[in-house]
Amino acid sequence: MPRIERQVVVANKKGMHARPAALFVQLTDKFNVTVSIAKDKEKINGKSIMGLLMLGAQHQTPLTLTVDGEEAEAAMKEFEAFFAKQEEDLIP
Amino acid sequence: MSELVLKGIPAAGGIAYGPAFILDNQEFIVPKRTISADEVESEIARFQEALGQASIEIHALKEKIIRDMGQKQAQILDAHLLLLEDPMLQEQVIGGIREHKHAAEYTFVKVINMYVQSFNKIEDEYLRERSSDINDVARRVLKYLTDESKWHDLDNLQDDLIMVAHELSPSDAVSLYNKKMMAFVTDLGGRTSHTAIIAKSMRVPAVVGLKDATLKIYNGDYLIVDGQKGLVIVNPSRPTRELYAKEQSKINASLEKLDDLRELPAQTSDGKRVCILANLELSLEVQNVRKFGAEGVGLYRTEFLFMNRLDLPPEEEQYLAYKQVVEAVAPLPVTIRTLDLGGDKFISSVQIPRDMAPFLGVRAIRFCLDRQDIFKTQLRAILRASAHGRLQMMYPMISGVGELRQANAVLTEVKRSLRDEHIPFDDKMKVGTMIEVPSAVMTADTLAKETDFFSIGTNDLVQYALAVDRVNEKTAHLYEPAHPAVLRMIQRVVDAGHNENIHVGLCGEMASDPVLAFLLLGLGLDELSMSPSSILTIKKMVRSLRFSDCLRVTQEAMGLSTGQEVEEFVGAQLRQLVPGLD
Numbered sequence A: 001m002p003r004i005e006r007q008v009v010v011a012n013k014k015g016m017h018a019r020p021a022a023l024f025v026q027l028t029d030k031f032n033v034t035v036s037i038a039k040d041k042e043k044i045n046g047k048s049i050m051g052l053l054m055l056g057a058q059h060q061t062p063l064t065l066t067v068d069g070e071e072a073e074a075a076m077k078e079f080e081a082f083f084a085k086q087e088e089d090l091i092p
Numbered sequence B: 001m002s003e004l005v006l007k008g009i010p011a012a013g014g015i016a017y018g019p020a021f022i023l024d025n026q027e028f029i030v031p032k033r034t035i036s037a038d039e040v041e042s043e044i045a046r047f048q049e050a051l052g053q054a055s056i057e058i059h060a061l062k063e064k065i066i067r068d069m070g071q072k073q074a075q076i077l078d079a080h081l082l083l084l085e086d087p088m089l090q091e092q093v094i095g096g097i098r099e100h101k102h103a104a105e106y107t108f109v110k111v112i113n114m115y116v117q118s119f120n121k122i123e124d125e126y127l128r129e130r131s132s133d134i135n136d137v138a139r140r141v142l143k144y145l146t147d148e149s150k151w152h153d154l155d156n157l158q159d160d161l162i163m164v165a166h167e168l169s170p171s172d173a174v175s176l177y178n179k180k181m182m183a184f185v186t187d188l189g190g191r192t193s194h195t196a197i198i199a200k201s202m203r204v205p206a207v208v209g210l211k212d213a214t215l216k217i218y219n220g221d222y223l224i225v226d227g228q229k230g231l232v233i234v235n236p237s238r239p240t241r242e243l244y245a246k247e248q249s250k251i252n253a254s255l256e257k258l259d260d261l262r263e264l265p266a267q268t269s270d271g272k273r274v275c276i277l278a279n280l281e282l283s284l285e286v287q288n289v290r291k292f293g294a295e296g297v298g299l300y301r302t303e304f305l306f307m308n309r310l311d312l313p314p315e316e317e318q319y320l321a322y323k324q325v326v327e328a329v330a331p332l333p334v335t336i337r338t339l340d341l342g343g344d345k346f347i348s349s350v351q352i353p354r355d356m357a358p359f360l361g362v363r364a365i366r367f368c369l370d371r372q373d374i375f376k377t378q379l380r381a382i383l384r385a386s387a388h389g390r391l392q393m394m395y396p397m398i399s400g401v402g403e404l405r406q407a408n409a410v411l412t413e414v415k416r417s418l419r420d421e422h423i424p425f426d427d428k429m430k431v432g433t434m435i436e437v438p439s440a441v442m443t444a445d446t447l448a449k450e451t452d453f454f455s456i457g458t459n460d461l462v463q464y465a466l467a468v469d470r471v472n473e474k475t476a477h478l479y480e481p482a483h484p485a486v487l488r489m490i491q492r493v494v495d496a497g498h499n500e501n502i503h504v505g506l507c508g509e510m511a512s513d514p515v516l517a518f519l520l521l522g523l524g525l526d527e528l529s530m531s532p533s534s535i536l537t538i539k540k541m542v543r544s545l546r547f548s549d550c551l552r553v554t555q556e557a558m559g560l561s562t563g564q565e566v567e568e569f570v571g572a573q574l575r576q577l578v579p580g581l582d
Helices: A020-026 A047-055 A072-083 B037-068 B071-085 B087-100 B104-120 B131-145 B170-176 B194-202 B237-260 B283-291 B313-331 B362-370 B370-388 B401-420 B438-442 B443-448 B458-464 B484-499 B514-523 B531-545 B547-558 B563-577
Strands: A003-008 A033-040 A043-047 A061-070 B004-009 B009-012 B016-023 B162-167 B181-184 B207-209 B220-224 B231-236 B275-279 B297-300 B334-337 B390-396 B432-433 B453-457 B503-507 B527-530
Touching: A003 A072, A003 B443, A020 A047, A020 A072, A020 B037, A020 B071, A043 A047, A043 B087, A043 B443, A047 B071, A047 B087, A047 B104, A047 B131, A061 A072, A072 B362, B004 B458, B009 B194, B016 B181, B016 B313, B016 B390, B037 B087, B037 B104, B037 B131, B037 B401, B071 B087, B071 B131, B087 B104, B104 B131, B162 B194, B162 B220, B162 B432, B181 B194, B181 B220, B194 B531, B207 B220, B220 B237, B237 B370, B237 B531, B275 B283, B275 B438, B275 B503, B275 B531, B275 B563, B283 B313, B283 B531, B297 B313, B297 B527, B313 B334, B362 B370, B362 B390, B362 B401, B370 B390, B370 B401, B390 B401, B390 B531, B401 B432, B401 B443, B432 B443, B438 B443, B438 B484, B443 B453, B453 B458, B453 B484, B484 B514, B484 B547, B514 B527, B514 B531, B514 B547, B514 B563, B547 B563
Parallel strands: B016 B162, B162 B181, B181 B207, B275 B297, B275 B527, B297 B334, B334 B390, B390 B432, B432 B453, B453 B503, B503 B527
Antiparallel strands: A003 A061, A033 A043, A033 A061, B004 B231, B009 B207, B016 B220, B220 B231
């Protein structure tokens, strides 16, 4: 099964607070993949909003995304795009 | 149960008697309960059931918010729903129940407290505060796991209660507005805290600065809150209750008498007119302006429009809010204060650095000059609203003429762009300066030449003049509005304004205290702006006095050496001149 690992940086000025974290979790549900996100040595399940919030990832924090599963490539593409956006552009 | 008397700072007058409700912002504490091996599955089922119930509750709340406020405001609840479904949370709680054989509520609280603790280590202030979302969700779940009433949240408060809290944040205060609160009791805070302002506007008593009331009062204890004397009596005896019941009916009777004064002008018996205006905290309060016989709004605070939300209010929304107030009050005038953030007021959408001394840091006009994008949006909205009635505007915390000029330059720019876009506004809208900083007092003569009016903001002026942090309960006793230094400053500002033929008003809690208001009359203020609920009392006082007496007493008071001497002397004189005022 494909596994992809990428470095991303949080572009959102307010960081990963409740709303963007919720949107990310909702986004991961669209794909049949497992996601983990690491900040320094901390690593969390990317489908856990609690985990995402506890990372305390603020604006410009570098994160390592690891995606496993058949749809890894398509998923990673959207995840990378997600982290590159500002909050206003994420919220429909 | 014997009664317990707690002494604090009286922050809003009146008397209330009712059950206490402790607003718990602290960590959750539930008793440790061990279960047997064959209870494990039913305990897990109970946990899942509680999650389900909480989810139904949040869905219902979400519907309601979408209906009342719009889709956007409801988005935070999606995050709350995801927290309930969180795989990590469920794993840890269910795993914990299985492994340690502890009851669901205990295991749940242990996991939540662990999350909250790790949240507290997050560096970013805004992200750290998201632990409030977790607390909020946890409170809902716990309600279904335990029968403790204390996990109720603010949305669901129904009965008449006395709110007991360590401290109320401005946003707590907004959530409580329009709820049936009978009184407020807080550990922290002084006379000018938000709790005090909100309590006054809701016309309920408040006692603040009690230090440890939340430790001494339990949910459901019956309390008498005496907002006159600053007392909280826990589980009062029957004689005490009877005494207070009498007191309360006396207060109600005198309030009814005051009603007759509504339409009469605030004029002394020898013909001196003073304009009495209302302070407006929330747009909702606008109905109080006429109800209490105010001659307009002397201070319309705009911060609340910016609170309790994650984004900034757009121009259109601000415009509609200001317009609504201007139209409701017209033909009476409204004085709007430009954004006064910082100090003790913060919003989620903008990160203001938390300075070591926030009241001396980037706040009010300093913040607006720094974030001109936010300032310009507000100025546009204010100018547009000025086309709909009598609106004037003032800048908070001006420290000298340089800042006034900078602010006015931005205003000129905004006016120009409105003109280019052919958007109507009142080009002659008066623009005033708030005098809150000692340097503005000392240069009031210069400021008076470049501004249309002065409004002395005494809540801040007192703290800056006396170097007393007004939200620090340890220095609350040093916060003396009648301090000779403060009185001389006010005198200086009045003289400087009148020399240039501009009006000098005052807005601050000082104006609603009869003794201090009496002094302010004698000092020659043209306008006094105060909490609507104080207006009739002050009007009654003004109408029962002769201005010549005010001048005489004030002159003598100005010669005294301490704030206490001033208050005692003026208080005694006032009681003699207007017997039975309070």
